[in-house]
Amino acid sequence: MLPLLLLGVAALAIILERLWSLRRNEVMPPKLGEEVRNWAARGQLDPAHIESLRRNSPLGALLAAALDVRHKPREQIRERIEDTGRHLVFRMERYLSALGTIASAGPLLGLLGTVVGMIQMFLGVLDHGLGDVNQLAGGIGKALVCTATGMIVAVPALIFHRYFRSRIAGYVIEMEQEATALLDALDSARAPAPAKTAAQAAAAAARIAAARAVPPGG
Numbered sequence: 001m002l003p004l005l006l007l008g009v010a011a012l013a014i015i016l017e018r019l020w021s022l023r024r025n026e027v028m029p030p031k032l033g034e035e036v037r038n039w040a041a042r043g044q045l046d047p048a049h050i051e052s053l054r055r056n057s058p059l060g061a062l063l064a065a066a067l068d069v070r071h072k073p074r075e076q077i078r079e080r081i082e083d084t085g086r087h088l089v090f091r092m093e094r095y096l097s098a099l100g101t102i103a104s105a106g107p108l109l110g111l112l113g114t115v116v117g118m119i120q121m122f123l124g125v126l127d128h129g130l131g132d133v134n135q136l137a138g139g140i141g142k143a144l145v146c147t148a149t150g151m152i153v154a155v156p157a158l159i160f161h162r163y164f165r166s167r168i169a170g171y172v173i174e175m176e177q178e179a180t181a182l183l184d185a186l187d188s189a190r191a192p193a194p195a196k197t198a199a200q201a202a203a204a205a206a207r208i209a210a211a212r213a214v215p216p217g218g
Contacts, residue, residue, distance in 0.1 A: 110150020117143030
């Protein structure tokens with residue numbers, strides 16, 4: 001029972017810590033992506049802005065990684081985003097492996113405690129006889145408490161483990177969308193002004209020729 005209680009306390013601590021760390025405002029502050037795209041459009045990409053963005057949130061760290069190499073080709077920027085994204089996912093999944101281990105080990109520890117209790121009880125029957133049937137039933141009930149405790153620890157741990165993994169997967173998709181939008185904004189900001197079309201050039205040449213053809217005083 002003692003290991004099961006310790007696992008229960010550890011699972012509760014991990015769940016509370018991850019609930020606090022994986023809040024949406026903490027991971028993806030609202031309108032941060034739009035603000036960064038406005039920075040890119042106005043050219044406000046000095047090192048102080050980028051460093052402040054990096055410390056802001058996981059989304060800010062991802063966008064700052066893209067801005068660090070904004071002058072390089074799009075494929076190289078995308079590679080930097082993917083590399084940074086892997087590190088951010090690892091950070092967001094912190095302690096989730098331990099939570100999954102607790103969800104798997106809880107029922108096994110509970111079953112082990114029940115089996116050990118049953119073995120001790122039946123060894124006592126062999127040594128001292130059957131005795132009181134009610135006492136035997138009470139001993140079996142006490143042994144089964146370990147299995148129930150293991151289930152009580154494991155079920156919430158498993159539910160929250162799946163929940164956190166799903167939430168992180170959703171964050172990753174949204175962060176990819178924000179990074180792609182920033183790439184498009186960077187491409188637009190550094191794209192040269194479009195050249196005149198052939199029709200526009202021909203019309204301009206025709207106007208110049210007509211102006212020269214008009215005689216003085218005409």
